[in-house]
Amino acid sequence: MEVKKINFIYYVQKNLIESVKLPFISITLGLIVGGIIIALSGGDPFAAIKGLIVGGFGSMHAITVTLTRATPIIFAGLSAALAWGSGYSSMGASGQMILGAFTAAITAVSISGPSIVIIIVSLSAGMLAGIIYSLIAAYISAKFEVYLLIVTLMMNYIADNIASYLTTYDFRDPLAVDRLAVQTQKIIDGTLPRIFPRYTLHYGFIIAIACTLLVLFMMKRTSFGYEAKMSGLNPRFADYGGIDSLKTMYLVLMISGALAGLGGACESLGTRFRYVDGMITSGGYAWSGIIASLMASNHPVGVFVSSVFLAGLTTGGGSIELRHGIPSEISDIIEGVLTMFVTAKLVVDFRFGRLRAQKEDGADVV
Amino acid sequence: MILEMKNIVKVYDRVVANKNVSITLEKGEILAIVGENGAGKSTLMKILYGLERPNSGEIYINGKKQVFRNPSDAMKQGIGMVQQHFMLFDTMTVTENIIYNNEISKGVFLDIDANRKKVRELSKRYMLEVDPDKLVKDCPVGVQQRIEILKILHQNADILIFDEPSSVLTPIEVDELLKTMKRLSNMGKSIILITHKLGEVMEVADRIVVMRDGEVVAEKRREETSIEELSYFMIGRQTTSPVIKDLEPCKEVLSVKNLSKVDESGKKLLGNINISVRGGEIVGIAGVSGNGQSELIKCITGLDTDYTGKIEVCGINVTNKGVGFIRKAGLAHIPEDRYYWGSAKEATIAENVLMGDENTERFSKKGLLNFREIRKHVYRIVENYGVKVSFLAQKMKELSGGNAQKLIVAREIEKKTPFLVACEPTRGIDVGAMEFIHEKLIEKRNNGGGILLISSELSEILKLSDRIYVIYEGRIEHEFTNKNLDSRKLGFLMLGGKTA
Structure with a gap:
């Protein structure tokens, strides 16, 4: 064998370094900029950053809170990673999560039976809502030749308002102590159990791990994953090879919608035990998920790690506010800086990738 | 002045x-x-x-x-x-x-x-x-x-x-x-x-x-x-003589009848094209580029399904069908542009070689890829075609132009289909790689494969073809065999001259 083992190791190292390099630089720059802002506002940046890390990951309590928050971000991130990695720029995770969360919440209170059955049916219902909503966007985009990005983005507002309307008028909690609370009835049987009795972390996190592995397997080991990846890397190559691009698009967006819907469902069954108006959007889960997927260049395991990191940032932010009197917005600033660097990478890739492609297409140089 | x-x-x-x-x-x-x-x-x-x-x-x-x-x-x-x-x-x-x-x-x-x-x-x-x-x-x-x-x-x-x-x-x-x-x-x-x-x-x-x-x-x-x-x-003067030996052509692998295509503005891109390719022959299409070659290829290979006329590949009617269907009928296709159509630069060599075969029984079972077989296949191709790579998971963009082209040619020839469309198979590569690709094309022909060769290099067409069609402004009106060839007349027709 001429193809040497040593080269393989070199490849793995190089690949690992390359995929870790960008998130690492982004995180470092984010922390530096955050530190500068803390220093400018009169705080001690080193104490604050240490506080952030300790607050996010420093104790069993911190870790479980972080992982609880990370759960919906992982789902949204996987959803985005699958779509973006296949070349379909869907921003629809937010809307799909909202409808998933809402559908699961009302399903769980309207059926009866053993909790395990209620859980499975409700989660499936949430997933189905995500699938349907994603497929509608896919259909509109394919049929009327409009950008998927715009369609999905706009449909997020529609989903939010639908859920808000239904929660306000048709499914409002009749037992709420606070008459102003816009929320559905509390789920009694059919909540996702906690992993450790004293902490908020629930089985949704286990489902998230399972989904990460499943997506990893699907992307790396199946012919569908191969076709999706090729469509993302060079759609013309995929067409040329005989891949049915329409079918691939619908399948990819279907699974992407399913993941987001399931993420929303886990959030209402595991954390809130009901649908509360605005619970998905105020958490910023979908957006964080997209950032996580950008940070990880659409690699499922990378999405998982980045999601946990982003969640930890938020948890830590809350903690430094309490302990160091530094506003928790500092973690938003760090996330903002991160987003900026990560999207800058996207823009650079896009611009230069296109320029390079144009140069090579322009065969008529001579 | x-x-x-x-x-x-x-x-x-x-x-x-x-x-x-x-x-x-x-x-x-x-x-x-x-x-x-x-x-x-x-x-x-x-x-x-x-x-x-x-x-x-x-x-x-x-x-x-x-x-x-x-x-x-x-x-x-x-x-x-x-x-x-x-x-x-x-x-x-x-x-x-x-x-x-x-x-x-x-x-x-x-x-x-x-x-x-x-x-x-x-x-x-x-x-x-x-x-x-x-x-x-x-x-x-x-x-x-x-x-x-x-x-x-x-x-x-x-x-x-x-x-x-x-x-x-x-x-x-x-x-x-x-x-x-x-x-x-x-x-x-x-x-x-x-x-x-x-x-x-x-x-x-x-x-x-x-x-x-x-x-x-x-x-x-x-x-x-x-x-x-x-x-x-x-x-200029074309002196290259054909290098191929005579062979009894067998069954028809491509038949195009009355193929026409008009673009949105009403301009005729292809007018009433009739061509045929049999097993065991290389058929060249000579013409100055931009005379409808790209459009013709797209129709034959299924990248364009919006045309009138009838196309058969290996006896199967593939008119207005997509790439997947035609490839199954027996088409392989070396594309005009190796990076625009022919590969994904960010993908690995193995992934690039797999294209078109990801659902065949040999490489996948119930939707799961069989990496052992894929690796074996890719390794054999790399070895037999002398593609210089350092490892199979190397990215396509790291290969030189000639090596990338060899890999694409290898992928399409090794599908062992009865019919191959070869477009500009040696564009922009060095003489050594060019000779090698020519040999492989001739080898495929001698094994009974039918090849439609489209090239803007007239010397390449003259060297490899059994028969030559001349394309001018989307029309094919003249046909030569390599026996009655007159390169001066061919050039004259390519540039729009009319014969009485």
Whole structure:
């Protein structure tokens, strides 16, 4: 064998370094900029950053809170990673999560039976809502030749308002102590159990791990994953090879919608035990998920790690506010800086990738 | 003499595009510059128009030396260019497009009426009819070209460069254009016409310069030359003799009947094409690129399903079917452009080799990829075709052009389909890799495969083909076998000459 083992190791190292390099630089720059802002506002940046890390990951309590928050971000991130990695720029995770969360919440209170059955049916219902909503966007985009990005983005507002309307008028909690609370009835049987009795972390996190592995397997080991990846890397190559691009698009967006819907469902069954108006959007889960997927260049395991990191940032932010009197917005600033660097990478890739492609297409140089 | 370009030399990376080229232009003259793709005529015009700067050489306008750093320098000296792809704003009116950059304004506002009047005036003076208030996107292509010409005249150009002006036009529009050019020259404008359509050249040009491989190889007055002679100068003498041995052709692997295609604007891209390829033969399609080859390939391979006529691959009717279906029927396809169509640069070598086979029984079971088989297959291909790679998970973009091409050729040949479409199989690669690919194509033919070979390198077609079709302006009207071949006549037909 001429193809040497040593080269393989070199490849793995190089690949690992390359995929870790960008998130690492982004995180470092984010922390530096955050530190500068803390220093400018009169705080001690080193104490604050240490506080952030300790607050996010420093104790069993911190870790479980972080992982609880990370759960919906992982789902949204996987959803985005699958779509973006296949070349379909869907921003629809937010809307799909909202409808998933809402559908699961009302399903769980309207059926009866053993909790395990209620859980499975409700989660499936949430997933189905995500699938349907994603497929509608896919259909509109394919049929009327409009950008998927715009369609999905706009449909997020529609989903939010639908859920808000239904929660306000048709499914409002009749037992709420606070008459102003816009929320559905509390789920009694059919909540996702906690992993450790004293902490908020629930089985949704286990489902998230399972989904990460499943997506990893699907992307790396199946012919569908191969076709999706090729469509993302060079759609013309995929067409040329005989891949049915329409079918691939619908399948990819279907699974992407399913993941987001399931993420929303886990959030209402595991954390809130009901649908509360605005619970998905105020958490910023979908957006964080997209950032996580950008940070990880659409690699499922990378999405998982980045999601946990982003969640930890938020948890830590809350903690430094309490302990160091530094506003928790500092973690938003760090996330903002991160987003900026990560999207800058996207823009650079896009611009230069296109320029390079144009140069090579322009065969008529001579 | 209104224009003189003296000893122009232009070198790109390693390619010499212009070797010491000199041309002159008189007032009111139509000068045609002809040559094959890559002969250096576009480069020369880019230099004249200020888009490129020469490595050495001078440009004189009315006897005064000029240096053009950009197109606006050239425009100031009265040089205008009608681009092959029009530079117009589609959603704006004809007037707005023509006056762009030279507006008449009232204070800070645009004086629309005065501008419109100006456009009417221009249009009347040069007898180029346009509706000043129409949107450009609502005008037919021929009118858009008129707008482009008016725009340049509005900038007071005295020297007009037309770059392949007829390539996007219908025959009637071409006639119109040729008349316009003659009229403009009679009004004292000087014209440079870049083209490889010799019929048009013989109709309008006063003088003809032939370029080949970056040099001027001939300069003739129209009266003293003919299409035959010009095509001979353009193509040169082809001495390559076929290297293939005789073989009894077997069953038909491709049959195309009455294939026609019209684009959105109504221009005929392909007209009534009838071709056939049998197992055990290589059939070449000779033609100057841009005469419908790309469109023909797209129809045959299923990348374009919008055409009329009938196509059969290996006896299966694949008319208007997509790529997947035709590939299953027995097609393999070496694409025109190895990076645009033929590969994903960011994907690994193995992933690039797998394309088209990801659902075959050999490499996948129930949707799961069989990596052992895939690795074995890729390894064998890399070994047998001498593709220089360091490891199988290497990215495609890290391969050199020749190696990437070899890999793509290997992928398509090793599918062992009865029919192969090979487009530009050796474009832009070194001689060694070229020879190797030629051998592999011949080997496939000798094993009974049928190959349709499309190449802009005439020598390649002559070397490999059993039979040759000539394509010109989307039509195939002539066929040669390698026994009765006359390369001079072939070149003549490729460039649009008519035989009685």
